[in-house]
Amino acid sequence: MSSESTPLIEVRALAKSFQLKRSIAHRVLGRGPRSLRALHDLTLTLKRGETLGIVGESGCGKSTLARCLVRLYRPDAGSVLFEGEDVARLTGARLRQYHRRVQMVFQDPSSSLNPRMTVHQALAEALAVHAMRAPETISGRVIELLELVGMQPDAAERFPHEFSGGQRQRIGIARALSVEPECLIADELVSSLDVSVQAQIVNLLLDLQHRLGLTIIFIAHDLRLVRHISHRVAVMYLGSIVEIGETERLFAQPEHPYTMALLAAAPELDPSRRSLVEAVQGELPSPLDLPPGCPFHPRCPRAVERCRIEPPSLRRLRSGQDAACHLPLGGAG
Ligand code: SF4
Numbered sequence: 001m002s003s004e005s006t007p008l009i010e011v012r013a014l015a016k017s018f019q020l021k022r023s024i025a026h027r028v029l030g031r032g033p034r035s036l037r038a039l040h041d042l043t044l045t046l047k048r049g050e051t052l053g054i055v056g057e058s059g060c061g062k063s064t065l066a067r068c069l070v071r072l073y074r075p076d077a078g079s080v081l082f083e084g085e086d087v088a089r090l091t092g093a094r095l096r097q098y099h100r101r102v103q104m105v106f107q108d109p110s111s112s113l114n115p116r117m118t119v120h121q122a123l124a125e126a127l128a129v130h131a132m133r134a135p136e137t138i139s140g141r142v143i144e145l146l147e148l149v150g151m152q153p154d155a156a157e158r159f160p161h162e163f164s165g166g167q168r169q170r171i172g173i174a175r176a177l178s179v180e181p182e183c184l185i186a187d188e189l190v191s192s193l194d195v196s197v198q199a200q201i202v203n204l205l206l207d208l209q210h211r212l213g214l215t216i217i218f219i220a221h222d223l224r225l226v227r228h229i230s231h232r233v234a235v236m237y238l239g240s241i242v243e244i245g246e247t248e249r250l251f252a253q254p255e256h257p258y259t260m261a262l263l264a265a266a267p268e269l270d271p272s273r274r275s276l277v278e279a280v281q282g283e284l285p286s287p288l289d290l291p292p293g294c295p296f297h298p299r300c301p302r303a304v305e306r307c308r309i310e311p312p313s314l315r316r317l318r319s320g321q322d323a324a325c326h327l328p329l330g331g332a333g
Pocket of ligand 1: 256294326328
């Protein structure tokens with residue numbers, strides 16, 4: 001039984017790897033299959049009504065995490081709890097409920113919008129699948145949904161290709177909202193849009209969150225947008241969370257050297273901070289061949305011998321942030 005204090009979503013020690021096909025060279029050398037580690041021992045909680053921003057370099061596992069949350073991928077280990085219930089065990093009506101209550105919105109809305117359906121047909125289909133409205137009220141609800149995302153009623157009779165990228169994202173959001181979810185997972189929702197349109201879509205999400213009490217996971221590259229929309233931010237590196245905390249505190253006083261480097265490397269943030277920090281050094285290690293100890297140690301200016309041997313675990317620090325580092329920047333708590 002869930003209560004108000006139960007997190008909406010809790011991720012416990014999640015792990016996911018992908019088996020890669022053997023290359024010809026591997027076969028000739030008689031080597032076995034290779035495994036790419038996408039998520040490792042990833043733990044986090046999502047409170048009801050909050051926006052959690054997730055940031056990190058490409059390939060750090062952000063999208064794999066999102067896909068595990070909506071059961072597009074089955075994790076190898078660990079669990080995802082929704083209101084305290086393990087989603088891997090949900091079947092039948094309870095699984096359908098979960099798919100309704102947790103909706104994902106993708107970077108490319110054409111993946112969820114059928115090009116041969118008008119907007120009305122697409123939204124009406126979503127309403128019908130989950131029996132959200134009586135058939136005679138569906139047309140009115142379609143118009144309401146369009147207004148909710150800032151679109152005119154006449155959009156209903158047009159096809160997806162007739163809209164700009166930003167408008168298509170609005171339609172994708174309307175489709176997700178049609179089933180009245182509690183949680184929206186926005187995976188690089190605005191990455192392919194112009195900067196001014198990105199801001200409009202992010203402000204739309206903020207507005208929707210206030211009006212509908214949504215819980216949002218906002219996955220993005222742009223730290224300025226993440227800072228604008230998120231209550232808390234999680235920083236991912238090579239499949240794990242290396243720091244998580246309240247947005248303003250994390251941006252003002254990061255604890256993990258990787259967070260510090262990521263902020264320093266972001267041109268959109270305060271340039272005066274740049275002289276205080278060192279940008280990320282070196283290449284991201286291959287997820288096929290991860291370094292021992294702390295996965296960030298080959299790039300970390302603070303690395304000591306212990307870092308090369310012992311992987312740090314995520315722990316609460318004096319600052320209130322959680323960081324996975326033996327030598328956090330604000331000192332151990
Ligand atoms: Fe750097 Fe060591 Fe902290 Fe890893 S554990 S981030 S290598 S100081």
